[in-house]
Amino acid sequence: MRYLLECLLDGGADVNGVTTHGTSPLMFASLYSRNVELIRILVSRGGNPNYGQPNGVTVLMHGAMGGCADVVNVLLELGADARAVDDQGRTAGFFAKDRRFPDIARILTAADG
Numbered sequence: 001m002r003y004l005l006e007c008l009l010d011g012g013a014d015v016n017g018v019t020t021h022g023t024s025p026l027m028f029a030s031l032y033s034r035n036v037e038l039i040r041i042l043v044s045r046g047g048n049p050n051y052g053q054p055n056g057v058t059v060l061m062h063g064a065m066g067g068c069a070d071v072v073n074v075l076l077e078l079g080a081d082a083r084a085v086d087d088q089g090r091t092a093g094f095f096a097k098d099r100r101f102p103d104i105a106r107i108l109t110a111a112d113g
Contacts, residue, residue, distance in 0.1 A: 030063035030075060055086055055087050058084045060092040064093070064095040064096040064099070067104065073107060083112055
């Protein structure tokens with residue numbers, strides 16, 4: 001997967017390109033891949049760990065919804081803001097609790113501290 005991602009980026013893929021819903025590659029990786037190496041590559045190539053969709057949902061919120069503590073930890077390490085809120089006032093911690101990921105909620109509560 002790393003090789004494929006690097007080939008795409010070397011070939012000119014936009015690391016911050018978004019879908020019509022405003023979803024970035026880093027958001028997809030944070031929600032679905034559970035692969036911190038891909039997240040590190042995307043950020044090292046300019047991916048914004050604090051990017052938010054038009055509704056304010058951030059990369060870290062996607063990571064919290066994905067349920068992988070390693071992903072959440074690496075996003076925090078790379079500068080993601082645990083205090084960011086979407087347009088409904090929800091934080092990444094809210095999404096972790098809502099999806100029943102108590103370990104991730106604890107990580108985010110400590111980071112919000």
